[in-house]
Amino acid sequence: MFSMQEELSDKVPDWANMLGDIVRCIADKTRSVRYRICMSAVCQSWQASVLDQKLNFPVCLLLAEKEDSDQRCLYNVSEEIFIELDLPEIRGRRCWGSPFGWLVTCGPDLEFRLFNPLSKASLPLPSIRTLFDYKDEQCSDIEPDFWCTFYLYKVILSSSPEESGSDCIVLAIYSWRYVAFAKSGDKAWTRIDNMQGVDAIYFKGSVFCCRHNGEIFQCEDLYGAGPKAMKFAPPPTVSDLTAKYLFVLDGNLCLACREAPPHYEDEDEGEDEWGEDEDEDEDEGEGGGGEGEGEERYLYLTVGFYIFKLDMDTRCWEKMFSLGGNSLFLGNCCSFVINAVDYNGCRPNCVYFSEDEIEHYHHTGSRDMGIYNCENLKLDLDLEEVDASVLDGMVEPFPKSKDVQHLLLSYFSPPLWLIPYSR
Secondary structure (H helix, E strand, O other), X not given: OOOHHHHHHHHOOOHHHOOHHHXXXXXXXXXXXXXXXXXXXXXXXXXXXXXXXXXOOOOEEEOOOOXXXXXXXXXXXXXXXXXXXEOHHHOOOEEEEOOOOOEEEEOOOOOEEEEXXXXXXXXXXOOHHHHOOOXXXXXXXXXXXXXXXXXXXXXXXXXXOOOOOOOOOEEEEEOOOEEEEXXXXXXXXXXXXXXXXXXXXXXXXXXXXXXXXXXXXXXXXXXXXXXXXXXXXXXXXXXXXXXXEEEEEOOEEEEEEEEOOEEEEEXXXXXXXXXXXXHHHXXXXXXXXXXXXXXXXXXXXXXXXXXXXXXXXXXXXXXXXXXXXXXXXXXXXXXXXXEHHHOOOOOOOEEXXXXXXXXXXXXXXXXXXXEEEHHHHXXXXXXXXXXXXXXXXXXXXXXXXXXXXXXXXXXXXXXXXXXXXXX
8 A cells, every 4th residue: 555655746746857858948938037047946957957058038137235135136127027136145245247147246355256146156266466566555554345446447258257168358447447357267367558448348359448538459469478459440539528338249349438428416406216315325424525415416327329330441430320129238247239139128229228437326326327219329419519408318217116226226336237147
């Protein structure tokens, strides 16, 4: 006679032993990032099946950390919902996003690490101390937060560090906008001589860097004796004051220029656009940039973009008026383009942008984030000269949900774009 336990075991499906092909098929049909993460957490065999396939996760916005918490929220751009992840590994660390599922992090220990928030995989990078002579500069008394928040400007990944055949290079822009590179396992960062800029990208075997005015420099031989950059292309016709972002579209090196003029706001306006009292977020006598009660303060708010494509043969810039069916993501991450049709809910021909200037972030908080429709590029406006009323409505606030507004604020690690991958 069978026992009750044996009888029940005959009736309960053996989910753990479901064929991997079936698990992967179900996962591939599931467009919700929540369900995919839950599937990988069912058991080891399911996790192995899910990790064995590079699933098409939606683009997410990794929000700021909660106070005194290991929880971080991923805001799903496609479904406009957010899920919580337990990520003690990045608590108190500044992070930069990527489209490869990996974050670059740096914390009070002054150590860089590559980290995958889904698989929890972690890879070492050289210490920030190797970017400068710690003892000679007599910097030992400076708080560690300074090095992560203000000394580091941007960190960029060339590819996924675990992808087959990948030769992942990490680029760091730091101090006076110097550029250095490293790979996981290296002992120190290598500075590229004569290369300074506000953004960099690894493209067709070379590192390209963009200076504040849009001038492009190239370093072809990273591993030669003393890698050095040479001027490659003149700047496009655009203001030096626009923020610059390099990205690749259809095999072309492109440049997005973000126009964000200062906007003056009276402190007596009281509540912000989400109905929250701004004064509650400011310490008395600090954090307001020195403004007194009732005085104006300035906010840098994006009003539009200029986009250019570089002809690699003539080294001339061509102005672009559309991204076609693509969406561009830029901000506190390496800029990337996706085909909107492959990512349910993403808008084609749009720029999704987040705040990435730490200096500006202290003034604007979460305000300079949104979606810019590139149909406006066809108007060919001079964004510095056009009347403000014409620009009104060109940028749509994002995300709109009041549930996440308190998670957009972080003075050392602003929200960032990420396409999660489980490997």
